[in-house]
Amino acid sequence: MRKINVFDTTLRDGEQSAGVNLNFEEKLEIARQLERLNVDIIEAGFPASSPGDFRSVKAIADTVRGCSVTGLSRSIQKDIDTSWEALRGGIEPRLHIFIATSPIHMVHKLKKSPEQVIETAVETVKYAAKFFPTIQWSAEDACRSDLNFLVRIIEQVIDAGASVINIPDTVGYITPHEIGHIFKYLKENVRNIDRAILSTHCHDDLGMAVANSLSAIEHGAGQVECTINGIGERAGNAALEEIAVALKIRSDYYHAQTRLKLHEIKRTSTLVSKLTGMVVPNNKAIIGANAFAHESGIHQDGVLKEKTTYEIITPELVGVSSNRMVLGKHSGRHAFKEKIKELGYSVNDEELNRLFIAFKDLADKKKEVTEEDIFAILTEERVAAAIAYYKVQQLQVNYGTNNIPTATITMTTPEGLELQEAATGSGSVEAIYNTLERMITSPIKLLDYRIQSVSGGRDALAEVYVKINYQETETSGRGTAHDVLEASAKAYINAVNRILNRKLKEDLSIKVHS
């Protein structure tokens, strides 16, 4: 079996999804989970693009020990210098440097001749090789580039020091047959290709990203670039979970394997969905809620007689557990700690105490505390805004079909004051948000509001996701609670606190409660 390296770009290309905005703690949490999933390379961001990206790439490179961490860089010395500062603490510092090679990009965007592009690529790879032991070079828009030009530039960047050559389908234009031909052609025609690994990076504009990635693997790619849940720029990237499971289930055809721990897939998908606010459609392959649901009589009959009649993947393979009930209100600290360990987390005593209080509180209200509930509590605890500038102490909502909904809220402010306010709205959530806005004083614009339940049943936890604009900054916020209105208030305040935390970290003028 050929070994295929998995290069996860959820934190770089995935974060380029419109509306996704992960903060420092969230990126670190996703990186830790990717490490548990056992990816080979994590692309943690684009260090030169902003101080925030630099900080998170550096923290991930300094923390992650189970795989290599990389960051994206333009073919510019200052991007390479910044990337080195961010990545040098990693176990195998790796630079991902790119330049466009298609006529459209060279003429209109870079305004460089093909010869100038070759010269820039070679010079910058040579420069990067002074620092980085491993350099991945990408030919942006490779799939719309001239094949003989690709051969020439690839030969020269390999000579300059690149050992991974990535052939992206940047605009999601190629077909499986065509990409197979490109990889075969490069394998046969690049003189020094035995000194490099070929990599594939596909976008889903025409819905072919996974099929194209698999075809590239079939024709010689030794590395696949993908994201969890297929999130990414425009229509997204190739979905990691689909590629990995296709290689496993059809190993008879591909004869290639990854080193992923497939049972971590569901959890990774849930975490990324929660933190990005990008909901996974029910019919999504591998991780959608319906992926293992047999609805029609003939299928159910077949599955009851013999599972393999209609089931090619077992839910257990990707970590979907049929045993959902785990703990209840009589469970103690030991069992709870053990469950957290089973979920792949380790917590210190202080964290355990806080989590246990949240767990007991939930267990009092809910008959069955599922694995998903515990995962939600854990995630909320680990990625909560570092400092809760605003804290809701009490919330009361008055609603009736013939009344105007009114919310009354008691909240502590950044100055430690306790304020009480009330306001009305056309619905209960609007009444809550109008009340909070009165107390926070700066205008807050609500851009998006979504709600879902964490697990099934009437007593399920509610999870609210909001996107707001506050103090000229856009961010998202999340809140989980047993009650939808409390979860709504928490999500709103979480978003405001996240902006205030970010401003403090970036050392910008912090203006709270003016």
Ligand SMILES: CC(=O)SCCNC(=O)CCNC(=O)[C@H](O)C(C)(C)COP(=O)(O)OP(=O)(O)OC[C@H]1O[C@@H](n2cnc3c(N)ncnc32)[C@H](O)[C@@H]1OP(=O)(O)O
């Ligand atoms: C296919 C991909 O996904 S590539 C990754 C895309 N990701 C991102 O762009 C996210 C992060 N980007 C950013 O924050 C900003 O674009 C920055 C900080 C990188 C650059 O910002 P600015 O300096 O304001 O430049 P801006 O984004 O407007 O334009 C890009 C410039 O880089 C140049 N450029 C683009 N790609 C490359 C490259 N690979 N190597 C060198 N220069 C490049 C463009 O030609 C343009 O140069 P020009 O100003 O001389 O015309």
Ligand SMILES: CC(C)C(=O)C(=O)O
């Ligand atoms: C930078 C490269 C790899 C990229 O993201 C693309 O071409 O889509």
